[in-house]
Amino acid sequence: MRVSALIPKYPEPETYMGHTHYCPGCGHATLHKLLGEVVDELGIRKRVIMIEPVGCSVLALKYLKFDGIQGPHGRAPAIATAVKRLRPESIVITYQGDGDLAAIGTNEIIHAANRGELFTVVFVNNAVYGMTGGQMAPTTLLGQKSTTTPTGRFAEFCGYPLRVCELLNTLDAPVYLERVSLFDVEHILKTRAALKKALLNQIEGRGFSLVEVLSNCPTNWKMTPEESWEFVKNEMTKVFPLGVFRDK
Amino acid sequence: MSRVYMKGNEAIVEGALRAGLEGFFGYPITPSSEIIEGLAERFFADRERERRGEKPMYPKFRVFLQMESELASINAVMGGASVGCRVMTASSSPGISLKQEGISYIAACELPCVIINIMRGGPGLGSIQPEQGDYFQAVKGGGHGDYKLIVFAPNSVQEMAEHTMLLFNLTDKYRTPGMLLADGYLGQMKESMEFPDVPIEEYEKPWAATGMGDRETQNTIEFLFLTPEPMVEAKTRLLQKYKQIEANEVRYEDYKIDDAKILVTAFGTPSRVAKAAVDQAREKGVKVGLIRPITLWPFPYQVYADLTTHQIDRVLVVEMSFGQFVEDVRLGVEGRAEVKLYARYGGIVPTEKEILEKIMELV
Ligand SMILES: Cc1ncc(C[n+]2csc(CCOP(=O)(O)OP(=O)(O)O)c2C)c(N)n1
Numbered sequence: 118m119r120v121s122a123l124i125p126k127y128p129e130p131e132t133y134m135g136h137t138h139y140c141p142g143c144g145h146a147t148l149h150k151l152l153g154e155v156v157d158e159l160g161i162r163k164r165v166i167m168i169e170p171v172g173c174s175v176l177a178l179k180y181l182k183f184d185g186i187q188g189p190h191g192r193a194p195a196i197a198t199a200v201k202r203l204r205p206e207s208i209v210i211t212y213q214g215d216g217d218l219a220a221i222g223t224n225e226i227i228h229a230a231n232r233g234e235l236f237t238v239v240f241v242n243n244a245v246y247g248m249t250g251g252q253m254a255p256t257t258l259l260g261q262k263s264t265t266t267p268t269g270r271f272a273e274f275c276g277y278p279l280r281v282c283e284l285l286n287t288l289d290a291p292v293y294l295e296r297v298s299l300f301d302v303e304h305i306l307k308t309r310a311a312l313k314k315a316l317l318n319q320i321e322g323r324g325f326s327l328v329e330v331l332s333n334c335p336t337n338w339k340m341t342p343e344e345s346w347e348f349v350k351n352e353m354t355k356v357f358p359l360g361v362f363r364d365k
Numbered sequence: 366m367s368r369v370y371m372k373g374n375e376a377i378v379e380g381a382l383r384a385g386l387e388g389f390f391g392y393p394i395t396p397s398s399e400i401i402e403g404l405a406e407r408f409f410a411d412r413e414r415e416r417r418g419e420k421p422m423y424p425k426f427r428v429f430l431q432m433e434s435e436l437a438s439i440n441a442v443m444g445g446a447s448v449g450c451r452v453m454t455a456s457s458s459p460g461i462s463l464k465q466e467g468i469s470y471i472a473a474c475e476l477p478c479v480i481i482n483i484m485r486g487g488p489g490l491g492s493i494q495p496e497q498g499d500y501f502q503a504v505k506g507g508g509h510g511d512y513k514l515i516v517f518a519p520n521s522v523q524e525m526a527e528h529t530m531l532l533f534n535l536t537d538k539y540r541t542p543g544m545l546l547a548d549g550y551l552g553q554m555k556e557s558m559e560f561p562d563v564p565i566e567e568y569e570k571p572w573a574a575t576g577m578g579d580r581e582t583q584n585t586i587e588f589l590f591l592t593p594e595p596m597v598e599a600k601t602r603l604l605q606k607y608k609q610i611e612a613n614e615v616r617y618e619d620y621k622i623d624d625a626k627i628l629v630t631a632f633g634t635p636s637r638v639a640k641a642a643v644d645q646a647r648e649k650g651v652k653v654g655l656i657r658p659i660t661l662w663p664f665p666y667q668v669y670a671d672l673t674t675h676q677i678d679r680v681l682v683v684e685m686s687f688g689q690f691v692e693d694v695r696l697g698v699e700g701r702a703e704v705k706l707y708a709r710y711g712g713i714v715p716t717e718k719e720i721l722e723k724i725m726e727l728v
């Protein structure tokens with residue numbers, strides 16, 4: 118028997134185009150691959166319209182092969198609202214960072230969630246503004262250094278880390294809110310399952326779903342990729358507990 | 366077609382629906398709110414009809430949404446335009462300021478849509494009385510970067526409908542956003558009007574991000590460059606389009622200019638008052654005429670240039686602001702005639718008597 122016969126044959130990825138520009142060890146790259154896999158598995162690629170954020174993943178549509186729109190910083194949920202309502206047959210995804218979704222775009226995400234818009238949000242919480250060089254995000258941990266909190270984030274100056282899943286969980290409309298992470302294989306697989314569930318909710322017309330992914334930014338955290346995932350696992354999950362907040 | 370009696374803002378609603386409006390996204394603000402309310406009334410009446418098993422009156426008008434802000438509204442408009450639908454938003458001055466970021470993105474991405482500005486007094490919260498202080502914002506940019514909006518300036522209830530309809534066709538034709546710039550007076554005023562016959566022009570939108578479907582290539586709506594060369598190329602294409610619009614789409618009305626020695630010029634509400642003042646001055650034997658720009662961009666510079674080359678040496682500009690429109694008139698006149706400004710700001714519409722006096726001062 119030839120060895121190749123023993124290797125299971127996986128289908129060629131159709132959505133994920135096989136490369137990204139992200140820094141080595143960045144969670145965006147892993148997440149793109151997962152999202153591509155799930156879209157392939159569900160066979161929805163030709164129906165997807167994804168709204169890219171302004172952030173490191175602003176070029177996501179160069180790596181994921183489906184239609185999409187590049188809107189202003191934070192406004193993806195407003196764009197997605199119109200896209201889904203006017204093209205209900207499409208599968209609409211917003212992919213947003215923590216600056217994008219939880220600072221400049223807080224209003225848009227809360228109201229889209231509150232209206233129960235039928236699209237899927239992939240929310241990447243890496244506790245920093247990656248693209249602009251490591252400034253404080255609303256999700257930056259207390260004590261965590263950034264270029265705008267050079268001595269660490271203090272609550273008396275900058276308030277507390279903003280918990281998006283918990284905040285949205287006060288609303289009636291959302292059907293699915295889960296916080297996942299990418300720090301080891303087990304959690305990567307959980308993230309994959311969450312993405313699938315969130316997309317299925319849309320396909321089956323159930324309602325607004327958001328998956329918050331605790332990710333890293335080794336470059337701006339000034340850590341090795343390994344150290345950064347340790348930080349996610351040991352520090353971020355203390356402030357942002359993993360789990361399902363809403364599943365109805 | 367029969368005449369109807371309606372408010373300017375209602376005429377916009379009817380015009381948009383006749384033009385095949387598919388989606389409206391807005392946030393209330395005086396003096397534009399009758400637009401969002403009028404559309405809500407028709408949209409939800411149609412949903413009631415459907416519930417009763419009847420046919421909707423406006424089958425194309427599938428999405429109406431009162432959003433959480435003008436920011437959300439203009440971005441929803443961006444979404445709707447990106448997927449190839451006829452979409453509109455309406456607001457008044459402070460709300461239009463908030464929309465500027467989105468307008469810049471929409472222009473950059475070459476998306477057609479219609480934006481209504483029923484101008485009130487500014488700056489700041491200002492007043493709800495009519496002014497024309499958003500002229501620069503509408504015709505010179507408003508948002509960041511190099512871009513243009515096709516800007517129509519109606520001066521009657523009928524034109525509120527007609528220009529809205531024209532804007533849907535032209536913005537689709539050129540793949541660029543357009544604005545209807547009317548002062549609050551026009552929005553609130555009621556008069557007799559007739560719906561103009563502006564047939565819907567259907568344009569293919571193969572560029573729309575509708576999901577790949579049978580396409581092998583992605584449609585992405587974006588305007589982002591990592592190096593200068595492709596941006597130079599894309600912006601040059603934009604510029605060429607703007608030049609084409611400037612060459613083809615200038616519109617203005619002239620009145621009694623054939624033998625005029627004095628020219629009065631105004632847009633929107635003051636142009637109606639100015640017209641009456643021109644008639645009165647004519648009765649006194651003064652050779653005076655009127656130019657009323659209908660498009661503010663592209664601006665009818667040429668007609669001012671032509672008229673002031675041999676015929677006219679005095680120009681009276683009437684506008685409801687410190688004087689913004691006057692700067693474009695001066696660009697057209699290029700020093701060939703004396704240009705006087707009669708500026709009424711703060712929410713006061715100039716009267717016939719005042720304009721007549723200003724004309725007589727020029728005699
Ligand atoms: C209106 C506006 N303000 C600010 C910026 C600059 N900016 C670009 S990305 C970004 C923050 C991105 O951070 P995040 O959303 O967390 O994404 P990440 O890069 O971390 O994935 C900022 C402030 C912008 N592009 N537009």
Ligand code: SF4
Pocket residue numbers: 138139140142143144145173243247248333334335336337
């Ligand atoms: S800056 Fe941070 S978030 Fe951006 S690609 Fe690099 S590691 Fe990833």
Ligand SMILES: [Mg+2]
Pocket residue numbers: 214215216241242243244245246247254
């Ligand atoms: Mg971030």
